[in-house]
Amino acid sequence: MVTAVFPAAGQGRRMNVGMNKVFLELAGKPILVHTLLRFSASAEIDNLVVVVAEEDVSSIRRLLSHVPGLKPFQVVAGSTERQYSIANGLAVVPAEADIVLVHDAARPLTSVATIDGVVQAAREAGGAVAAVPAKSTIKLVDNDGVVVKTPPRDKVWEVQTPQGFRKDILLAAYQKAKEDGFLGTDDSSLVERLAAPVKVVASDYKNIKVTTPEDLLIAEMFLKEEGDGLRGMVKQTLQKTKEKMKKHLH
Ligand SMILES: Nc1ccn([C@@H]2O[C@H](COP(=O)(O)OP(=O)(O)OP(=O)(O)O)[C@@H](O)[C@H]2O)c(=O)n1
């Protein structure tokens, strides 16, 4: 059985609109609902655990109960940090679950192929993260702003969610992080501290996290474009460019 946990209890400080960004509407639906529908469309996912701020628990429970097509869900209260919110979600994962996925509610564009790929890799390796190859050259920089190292780009991946793990491994990683007072920015970093393997699953560049205002524009465009298909759009642009070039050359 596979449970997906969705941290959605942030404050959206970088979005800076005075409310939790995951409740903002894109293409007619709140970001949180887009996200939950994506996971509900995967045959691999059995149930959802949504973690929201304590004051939002009952209103979100009510809102989600009116959304058709959602897998069975629970709504629980989060905490002050992403990691602590997820820990609250993990506390209600059903005993029968053997795989747990963690996914930022603020990533509404994840494909079913990525979700299924992460579940499968988590079953095989124990841990798996969705990621894309870095498009830019990355530098490690010291506290004085001086470059220390340039990791070879073909070894650098930009990590996203979902991140999936065997439940016993994820629970052990959270327990160790708590004991050591370790706070990570993703779940894999907690599991890596157990020296347990985490497999990279190639995702896509559309799986963005809505973080700052321009991301709303990008996410809205991607959601609209899904109807036409990205390849179709690229084909049209190529065709138009070729026609223009032809005109200039003759
Ligand atoms: N205490 C927190 C902080 C974050 N999150 C969730 O973790 C995901 C990724 O975090 P991020 O994009 O950083 O969201 P915010 O914390 O809301 O944004 P910011 O850091 O700009 O305040 C989001 O879905 C967010 O709601 C959470 O559940 N509990």
Ligand SMILES: C[C@](O)(CO)[C@H](O)COP(=O)(O)O
């Ligand atoms: C887990 C994560 O989505 C990986 O990219 C991300 O680290 C969480 O949010 P933040 O922006 O780093 O706070």
